[in-house]
Amino acid sequence: MNPIICMTNIVKKFGSFTALDNVDLTVGEGEIVVVIGPSGSGKSTLIRCINQLEVHESGTIEVDGHMVKRGAGLAAVRAEVGMVFQSFNLFPHMTALQNVALAPVRVRGLSWDESNARAAKLLARVGLESHASKYPNQLSGGQQQRVGIARALAMEPKILLFDEPTSALDPEMVGEVLDVMLKLAQTGVTMVIVTHEMGFARKVADRVVFMDGGRVVEQGPPKELFDAPRDPRLRAFLNAILSH
Amino acid sequence: MSIFDTFLNWDVFVRVLPLLLSGLWVTFTLGILAIILGLAGGLLLALLRLYSPTPVRQITIAFIDVFRAIPILVLLVVVYYALPFMGLRLSPFAAAASSLSFVSAAYSAEIFRAGIQAVAKGQFEAARALSLSPFRTMTDVILPQAIRVVIPPITSNAINVMKDTALASVVAMPDLLKQATQAQALTANPTPLIGAAVIYLIILLPLVRLVALLEKRMSAGNR
Numbered sequence: 497m498n499p500i501i502c503m504t505n506i507v508k509k510f511g512s513f514t515a516l517d518n519v520d521l522t523v524g525e526g527e528i529v530v531v532i533g534p535s536g537s538g539k540s541t542l543i544r545c546i547n548q549l550e551v552h553e554s555g556t557i558e559v560d561g562h563m564v565k566r567g568a569g570l571a572a573v574r575a576e577v578g579m580v581f582q583s584f585n586l587f588p589h590m591t592a593l594q595n596v597a598l599a600p601v602r603v604r605g606l607s608w609d610e611s612n613a614r615a616a617k618l619l620a621r622v623g624l625e626s627h628a629s630k631y632p633n634q635l636s637g638g639q640q641q642r643v644g645i646a647r648a649l650a651m652e653p654k655i656l657l658f659d660e661p662t663s664a665l666d667p668e669m670v671g672e673v674l675d676v677m678l679k680l681a682q683t684g685v686t687m688v689i690v691t692h693e694m695g696f697a698r699k700v701a702d703r704v705v706f707m708d709g710g711r712v713v714e715q716g717p718p719k720e721l722f723d724a725p726r727d728p729r730l731r732a733f734l735n736a737i738l739s740h
Numbered sequence: 741m742s743i744f745d746t747f748l749n750w751d752v753f754v755r756v757l758p759l760l761l762s763g764l765w766v767t768f769t770l771g772i773l774a775i776i777l778g779l780a781g782g783l784l785l786a787l788l789r790l791y792s793p794t795p796v797r798q799i800t801i802a803f804i805d806v807f808r809a810i811p812i813l814v815l816l817v818v819v820y821y822a823l824p825f826m827g828l829r830l831s832p833f834a835a836a837a838s839s840l841s842f843v844s845a846a847y848s849a850e851i852f853r854a855g856i857q858a859v860a861k862g863q864f865e866a867a868r869a870l871s872l873s874p875f876r877t878m879t880d881v882i883l884p885q886a887i888r889v890v891i892p893p894i895t896s897n898a899i900n901v902m903k904d905t906a907l908a909s910v911v912a913m914p915d916l917l918k919q920a921t922q923a924q925a926l927t928a929n930p931t932p933l934i935g936a937a938v939i940y941l942i943i944l945l946p947l948v949r950l951v952a953l954l955e956k957r958m959s960a961g962n963r
Contacts (some may be wrong), residue, residue, distance in 0.1 A: 528759070547868075547869055549865050549868060549869065571871050571873070572871075574868065574869060574871035575871040577869070578869070579866075581866065581869075583861035583862055583863070585860075585865060585866035586866070587863065587866070587880075587881055587885075589884045589885055589888070598870070598872075598880060599870035599871065599872060602872055602873070602876045602880065603870065603871045603872060603873075624833060648869075648870075651870060653870070654815035706797065713775070722777060
């Protein structure tokens, strides 16, 4: 598996708080990596460094052979990396279709007709063909997040980042979003997913990465990590999550 | 003489009406021009204040502060009576238009800035993650949301500009107020002044109501 993301010695601080403490992470092309860990462990910060929504202090990040750093090359990297947010972050003044169609027009130079047609197909793919002309506030949380996924897909990214995509959803809507992600995982796109959905992680992940205190503590195939956790912190974390 | 002969003299009013209307036209032209220039300038200042490198940002802040602090009447008198000594002689209209525009731009800048800062951080992040350019992020994502929020205060500011046009009469610009005072001198009767006041009210009262309505609609909080 060719590596498509290479993060080496990443350090990120917020004031005096060290969010990422010399983290290394390599993700292979087409790999599904699920990042788990207690809140404040740095997992969101880690994936937000990949597309530079957070700027790391030191260390290097390579995405698809390109160095990730501030400057001219960053737009090209971001165009290859789609992101799905915990709070959806849909554009409230645009319809679902416009949300999906916008970036390909502005960044890839597609015509509106072409982009709208593709956006309609993407909305159909996430089961929202009949909601294309609705505004975000007319959609449920689960529907909004599926629009968010379609919007990220519209740029035809090589890598998809999911930052706790189901954490802001009512429980009955989590399934519809995970279903869409499950289908995506079978398409061969590279996915890095921060989530608390352990069942989902076990089902789709090629590798699970456990973070604590700004470090990668343990990683491996889900079966190994969930069934035979070695690190006591991982054991404590899994106990806390699975025992209620 | 009855109060009608003195303050509400119909004959006098009809006689001076053409004069008042020509003044109204000047007031309108000046007001609309200053509002448009103020909006454009205000948006530019707001963006400079938020996103330009430090030296430019500080100059922008100083500019905004000065024009928010100075009384418009003082600015107008300085521009019209003092600048000629530096070789810059402006017509009454140009002096009034530039003074009003600068002050309006300074106030609008603060309103736009508040509007842009009120847009959720996640909107900027989503735009960045999609690789939209800073320009497109502003025009497609941020400003449409920011402008929606600031429509009531911006309209309120436009009303102030319209009202402040009356100050231009001190530099002999033939606006509504100036024409009314001249008509008063001509007819030796205050009816033209009352007429002018009524015309100001007819134009501005609906706008004041509009702002109240807009504010109510915003606070009703659709989104």
